[in-house]
Amino acid sequence: NAGVTQTPKFQVLKTGQSMTLQCAQDMNHEYMSWYRQDPGMGLRLIHYSVGAGITDQGEVPNGYNVSRSTTEDFPLRLLSAAPSQTSVYFCAIGRSGNNEQYFGPGTRLTVT
């Protein structure tokens, strides 16, 4: 997975709880992003970052926050979990000038 790690692998939350999904890379890639994957659908972009200190919204940002204080880490925060956020979350990295993206193993989140 090109040096992309995600923790935890599985998580169950109750509605209203908050949590942070971790994504870390050791490839020194500038670009990092978060996607969610729902059954029968392709991936949808939540937030992305083109470098430390720079973040932007993707297609489905509501209910999620991100920050990028270092090149290596790009955590995704769920502020108040909702059942609609039950999904598999993937972190991806990419290098400037080469828009191939490499994905972490994913985090399966269930909100009850």
Place this chain on the structure above:
Amino acid sequence: AQKVTQAQTEISVVEKEDVTLDCVYETRDTTYYLFWYKQPPSGELVFLIRRNSFDEQNEISGRYSWNFQKSTSSFNFTITASQVVDSAVYFCALSHERSNYQLIWGAGTKLIIKP
């Protein structure tokens, strides 16, 4: 608006058959990238290929080949002599107008290879 359509929800073939996965895209960009990713049952996403819109040459990599046709906005993927290990969900994706880093994804095609 940009869109990627993978009309085949699920395909089932017998091992050693050839199979083609279709991908049709919509974009107003003149420069864009197309991708294929594989997601095996274990769940990870594996990069297969990236194609620049200016390069319409077909590409072959072992049993895999890709046919890019701008005239029909298609980027189809063929597996020759399929194997059980090819069973997976295959996604086609298109670079976003705003940024090549952002991808627009198709819904995926589930490929089942029967022994």
